[in-house]
Amino acid sequence: MLYVQMLVNGIMLGALYACLAIGFSLVWGVLNVINMLHGSLLVLGGYLTYTAWHDYGVHPLIALFAVAFALFLLGYAIQRILINRVVDMPVLVTMTLTFALDLILYNFMIVYFTATPVRVTLNLGVIDAGGIFVPVDRLAGMVLALLLTGLLYVVLRRSRIGRAIVAVRMDRSAAMLMGIRVEHIYAITFGIGALMAGATGAVFAMVYPMTTDLDFTFLGKAFIVCIIGGLGSVQGALVGGLVLGLVESIAGQFLGPQYALTAGFALMLVLLVAMPTGLTGVKGFE
């Protein structure tokens, strides 16, 4: 029974982690930009959703879509105005740039958002399935995360813009010969990354308490998921997310909750040392 509960918790958490990492993985895979801003965008999405719900009485689902759209625009603008200028430089340059942006956004958030943890409390109750306890809000969070992930997959595989994103990743100059404007597709891609971060942040705020200083925890988890699942695919992020969720859930059970995070990072270290090509070995976003 304990094991089943662990499994259920791990899967619910893992779906959130997959959704959390996917935008980060997409931006890394397509733009070769390590987006240090990703964690803060999640926090921003969470707080904006909370504020819309708490202060203005907006339904959290509607808030989620509005926030996701707003973050898409923000991401598009950041790439178009700033990152595109240096996107061809070594990865360290863009990493530093997004790190600087992260510091700015973080400072902005600690000024404008309260320091106390916030949460969109849905009060949906708990399902008791023969001794396995499933909080309904977490279940809803998992379903939302999987839906968002699936939606992104379909957009990338089936839409015109998705084909263009993959084409740019595979062969930039051939993509230009198709009439694809690379700077536009880069901005769209970064925008989608921000959109996914914002939407995941909104989901997190419905499931767990959100604080501003979670930004680096989120970023760290995005890294781990990419390393476990391999960079550059929706499926990879899904696998990575679920593995991380399960590892944390198991470690939390046997070693204590305070070690859950450490277990994830330890796994990342082991994987990095054992297969250092895991990050660069996979090409393209499928």
Place this chain on the structure above:
Amino acid sequence: MPEPLLKVESLHAGYGEVRVLWGVDIDIEAGEIACIVGSNGAGKTTLLRALSGLVAVSSGKLLFDGVELAGLPADQILARGIAHVPEGRRLFRGMSVRDNLLLGAYLRSDKVEIHRDLDYVFSIFPILKERQHQDATTLSGGEQQMCAVARGIMSRPRLLMIDELSLGLAPRMVERLGEALIEVNKIGLAILIVEQDVMTAFELARRGFVIETGVVRMRGNTQMLAKDPMIRQAYLGL
């Protein structure tokens, strides 16, 4: 004589400090098949890249249908009707044949017509229809070239430029591609072929340009060029 479809005048272009093209003059008439030949490193690929906006033009004219295209970005040049099938096919890995073809029509929004054109290229290259759901880069070399040419046609260009049509392909396959191009040409599409294999190029094209170190050395009817002693010696090995 009517205005040519494409008129290139003293075109200079290169890569950064390296100048490759030193005043190229060529003209392509609407609906014709023309070819460019020349030895390795003569600047043939660079010329095509300059025409399609991948390489910056430093000076010279590039009139297409009377409109100046020099300096325009690649997407606007394609939108005006010049498609470029690059050297080495450059199909998108991890994507199906069909998705590759649809990317050729990326700039178009006329869905119905896009599907009509898809059927059209499938009718010219039936093997692509059979393989439409297969990863394009798993096709054989010849099939990949068919896919690349078909992808170029999918943009509905008025001029289709093909770099190294025959490279690495068996003679039978080259013949097959040539027949397809003649068929496509019949519906009014002008074609510019760049070739290492001068014999193949001269058989397909009505007019030819010989490029050496970034300038056009010779031009004219391909039947005349094939009789030229210099060309026979340097390019036909006769």
